[in-house]
Amino acid sequence: MSKPKLTALPATLFLVGLGLSLHYGNAWWRLPSYTEEDIAASVELNLAMDLQRGHATTPGGDRGELAALRGQLDQELRAEIKRERREVMQAFAGGIGALILSVAQMYWLRRRK
Numbered sequence: 001m002s003k004p005k006l007t008a009l010p011a012t013l014f015l016v017g018l019g020l021s022l023h024y025g026n027a028w029w030r031l032p033s034y035t036e037e038d039i040a041a042s043v044e045l046n047l048a049m050d051l052q053r054g055h056a057t058t059p060g061g062d063r064g065e066l067a068a069l070r071g072q073l074d075q076e077l078r079a080e081i082k083r084e085r086r087e088v089m090q091a092f093a094g095g096i097g098a099l100i101l102s103v104a105q106m107y108w109l110r111r112r113k
Helices: 008-029 036-053 063-112
Strands: none
Touching: 008 063, 036 063
16 A cells, blocks of 8 residues: 655645745834834833823832833833844744745655656
């Protein structure tokens, strides 16, 4: 009894890899690039919103507390930007990996014949 041939698997993997790499390549291309001024403005906006909601100290509070909160918000914002970029790049790399594996599998199947 002969083994079943999985000739549709490389083609399917190729299409999935192509779709993933195109989708996440476009997402990577469209990721915004933030300047230091953009980040500073966002930190100040988030700080003002936190103070308004009452989640942080009052504006008349200690300047050290405000500086610490400002630094914490800056770190959180930069970490979120890095996380978003990393996720898109990993998904794009997964699509490229699927493309490479499918092409290698197709080559191997053609060579065996």
